[in-house]
Amino acid sequence: MITIVDYQMGNLHSVKRAFNRLGVEVNIATKPNEILAAKKLILPGVGHFGKAMDHLKETGLLEALNEAVLVKKTPVLGICLGMQLMTKHSEEGDCEGLGWFDAEVVRFQVNDKLHYKIPNIGWCDVKHAKESKLLNGINSNDPFYFVHSFHVRTSDQSIILGTSDYESEFVCALEKENIFGVQFHPEKSHQSGIQLLKNFSEL
Numbered sequence: 001m002i003t004i005v006d007y008q009m010g011n012l013h014s015v016k017r018a019f020n021r022l023g024v025e026v027n028i029a030t031k032p033n034e035i036l037a038a039k040k041l042i043l044p045g046v047g048h049f050g051k052a053m054d055h056l057k058e059t060g061l062l063e064a065l066n067e068a069v070l071v072k073k074t075p076v077l078g079i080c081l082g083m084q085l086m087t088k089h090s091e092e093g094d095c096e097g098l099g100w101f102d103a104e105v106v107r108f109q110v111n112d113k114l115h116y117k118i119p120n121i122g123w124c125d126v127k128h129a130k131e132s133k134l135l136n137g138i139n140s141n142d143p144f145y146f147v148h149s150f151h152v153r154t155s156d157q158s159i160i161l162g163t164s165d166y167e168s169e170f171v172c173a174l175e176k177e178n179i180f181g182v183q184f185h186p187e188k189s190h191q192s193g194i195q196l197l198k199n200f201s202e203l
Contacts, residue, residue: 002201003027003038007061009052009081010044011187018187018194024201032064040200041065041074045081049105049150050093052085062098069100075178077134077200080148083174083181092150100179103154108166116167119149124164126172126184132161134180136199142192144184146172151183 002019004012006028016026029035043065045052056062068074078086087097090105097105110116128140144164151170154160161180162173172183180200186193 001025001027001038002040002042003029003034004042004044005035005061005065006030007045007052007055007059009047009055011046011080011185012042012044015042015044015079015187015197018197019201022194022198022201024197029061030059032060035061035064035068036072038068038074040203041068041076042200043076043078043082043085045079045085046147047081048092049081049084049090049097050095052081053093053095053097056085065098069179073178075200075203076180078179078181079187080183080185083183084150084152086174086179086181087152087154090150101152101154101159101174101176101181102156103152103159103171103174105150106153107150108148108170110167112167119147120166121147124166124172124184126162126164129157129160129162129173130175132175132180133203134161134175134196134199137195138192138199144172144182144186144189144193146184148183152181
């Protein structure tokens with residue numbers, strides 16, 4: 001059973017369909033008790049960092065997420081904005097995040113604006129930074145689908161799971177203990193993305 005957190009900022013239905021294709025049962029959580037009862041959590045998201053944090057606070061889900069992930073050690077996968085929310089701070093809205101990763105979210109700065117448009121929309125290769133059960137059966141430099149204007153920056157090399165390149169290298173996947181995050185959209189990334197979701201469901 002996978003529990004997808006619904007905090008009014010997600011592409012949760014496309015993620016749900018991807019798991020359904022794998023034959024994995026999915027629950028959509030809107031209440032704190034559903035998060036606390038979860039075996040595995042997905043934190044999806046598309047939109048504004050500051051507004052997303054406001055929604056988590058207003059719905060009472062913030063405290064439940066912290067208890068589930070930090071105390072109960074429930075495996076969690078953040079997707080796109082969901083991963084960014086796991087960091088300490090974002091330039092988008094000048095807002096504090098969940099703080100699960102020692103990292104921050106910054107806006108893309110590109111020099112060649114003719115060839116590198118913001119947001120970054122499309123396929124980029126993902127290079128593995130370390131071994132992980134989340135990446136089993138996925139080759140380093142396999143392409144994944146991205147849609148984002150902001151990216152994660154960290155000086156803690158131990159939490160970097162994957163990197164990609166958009167004029168310059170940027171961090172696109174994080175891992176620490178039971179906490180995983182990917183900037184790309186596995187549910188839109190064909191076979192490699194489906195494999196990643198399968199790996200998470202089998203952790």
